[in-house]
Amino acid sequence: MKIKLGLLYGGKSAEHKVSLQTALAVSKAINHDKYEVHPIYITETGKWIRGTQLTGPLETVAQLEIQDNGTAISPVSLNTEMFALTDSKTDNQLDVIFPLLHGPNGEDGTVQGLLELLNIPYVGNGVLASAAGMDKVVMKQLFAQAGLPQVEYVSFIRREWEADRTAAYEKVETLGYPCFVKPANLGSSVGISKCDNREELEAAFVEAFLFDRKIIVEAAAVGREVEIGVLGNDEAACSVVGEILPKKAFYDYKAKYEDGDTGLIIPAEITEEQHQEMSALAIKAFKAIDGSGLVRADFFLTSEGKFIINEVNTMPGFTPFSMFPLLWKHAGVEYPDLIEKLVSLAIERHTEKQQIKHTM
Numbered sequence: 001m002k003i004k005l006g007l008l009y010g011g012k013s014a015e016h017k018v019s020l021q022t023a024l025a026v027s028k029a030i031n032h033d034k035y036e037v038h039p040i041y042i043t044e045t046g047k048w049i050r051g052t053q054l055t056g057p058l059e060t061v062a063q064l065e066i067q068d069n070g071t072a073i074s075p076v077s078l079n080t081e082m083f084a085l086t087d088s089k090t091d092n093q094l095d096v097i098f099p100l101l102h103g104p105n106g107e108d109g110t111v112q113g114l115l116e117l118l119n120i121p122y123v124g125n126g127v128l129a130s131a132a133g134m135d136k137v138v139m140k141q142l143f144a145q146a147g148l149p150q151v152e153y154v155s156f157i158r159r160e161w162e163a164d165r166t167a168a169y170e171k172v173e174t175l176g177y178p179c180f181v182k183p184a185n186l187g188s189s190v191g192i193s194k195c196d197n198r199e200e201l202e203a204a205f206v207e208a209f210l211f212d213r214k215i216i217v218e219a220a221a222v223g224r225e226v227e228i229g230v231l232g233n234d235e236a237a238c239s240v241v242g243e244i245l246p247k248k249a250f251y252d253y254k255a256k257y258e259d260g261d262t263g264l265i266i267p268a269e270i271t272e273e274q275h276q277e278m279s280a281l282a283i284k285a286f287k288a289i290d291g292s293g294l295v296r297a298d299f300f301l302t303s304e305g306k307f308i309i310n311e312v313n314t315m316p317g318f319t320p321f322s323m324f325p326l327l328w329k330h331a332g333v334e335y336p337d338l339i340e341k342l343v344s345l346a347i348e349r350h351t352e353k354q355q356i357k358h359t360m
Helices: 016-030 079-084 111-116 127-134 136-146 158-163 167-173 198-208 251-259 272-288 325-328 337-359
Strands: 005-011 034-040 046-049 096-100 153-157 179-183 193-195 214-219 225-232 236-246 264-265 293-301 307-313
Touching: 016 034, 016 167, 016 264, 016 337, 096 337, 111 127, 127 136, 127 307, 136 153, 136 179, 136 272, 136 307, 153 158, 153 167, 153 264, 158 167, 167 198, 179 198, 179 325, 193 198, 225 272, 225 307, 225 325, 225 337, 236 272, 251 337, 272 293, 272 307, 293 337, 325 337
Parallel strands: 005 034, 005 096
Antiparallel strands: 034 046, 153 214, 179 193, 179 214, 225 236, 225 293, 236 264, 293 307
16 A cells, blocks of 8 residues: 655745745655655645645646645645544545654744654654754754864843843854854754854844844854765664855855855765764764754864864755755665655654553
């Protein structure tokens, strides 16, 4: 029998369009002879809409933007179908969910918590890892506890900054310029600014606080930007290493998704010993957040040959041209096979959790 797979995509975050691109790519690559693919669209206002089963690959992003009036894929409100996810007596029950959501309200543990309550398998990281991987401050605290090398940083909540902006700026300046200001809970380089002076720092704080109540400011790291994919559950494996060569000052949202103004070298020109060291650090980071399924681990490689971890992404870009799938392609795992492996890992993890519950 075919596996009934729900593609969950869209969402309320600033990365809504990125999610649609990912869902389109997966719908094209997935084996429709093996899977029944059911789209579940979350609109930008947060409404959940479930569409009818896809009969084959989609061609455009517009086909994924399901409308209430039935002009797209004859949708029904997920609210009226919610129990179909858990009621084994209905033909509408889904076997596993593939969340293709980026950013808050999707990649941060919120949707993962809902799926846990529904007791349905889902691809990717669990509640804890997703939440920790989204919050850059918590992530760095866990990395520090694990002994991973990283840059110095400071963090602020909006109220703290509003109470004494000068004190906040002076605290940042102990790190030195240049520095990077980021929303604590957002991905895809949204809201990030590089600052070389106080004037740019003040503008960057305003920009970052548009996206989150908490921000992080990191000292600049001088080194090559290298990334590696981690795949697995309790026993994880690593891909080849890729290197990012941004033509701009840093790898921002526009460079990633709009103008393509970035070069990628896969595999990166590093030694086998460096690959082994980076793999060990990536798996250490994966375990530090209690990861499962997948992460992309991002590092800086200094001129002295030292690795500095930047972050892990618990739902990295997942089109065939995104770094994570490309890393695994060069490791011998093609995009459709990567999708199947992730679904298999989701079912494996869910089965193990159910067995533990039954022994209690």
